[in-house]
Amino acid sequence: MMVSDPTMRALHASLTGLNMRRKAAEDNIANIETPGYHANKVDFESSLRTAIDRGDPSSMEATVSRSLAPTRMNGNNVAIDEELVGLTETALRHQLVVEAMNGKFRLLRSAIRGQ
Numbered sequence: 001m002m003v004s005d006p007t008m009r010a011l012h013a014s015l016t017g018l019n020m021r022r023k024a025a026e027d028n029i030a031n032i033e034t035p036g037y038h039a040n041k042v043d044f045e046s047s048l049r050t051a052i053d054r055g056d057p058s059s060m061e062a063t064v065s066r067s068l069a070p071t072r073m074n075g076n077n078v079a080i081d082e083e084l085v086g087l088t089e090t091a092l093r094h095q096l097v098v099e100a101m102n103g104k105f106r107l108l109r110s111a112i113r114g115q
Helices: 006-030 045-053 080-113
Strands: 040-043 063-066
Touching: 006 040, 006 045, 006 080, 040 045
Parallel strands: none
Antiparallel strands: 040 063
């Protein structure tokens, strides 16, 4: 990344985690009728928090785990309502992180222009 400070590295790591979460939710939805399929869940916030505390947000590691939620008769445990809410929340968080990055770039542009 060309402009790289701790804030931008943290925002970039957030986007990475959010993209992984979006992909997992899309996979879960695509497999809603697959017998025996267990939903994937992505966690990155706790790792990102630790990485930021250590001063290296780029060392964040997202974890993917299988949902332990109860299954339906076919052994599948994808809950479409939870997945759709999760996708919406992930999209909103993604939008927030992108806007934070844009704000940082606007500040840099202003500083460069001397405004």
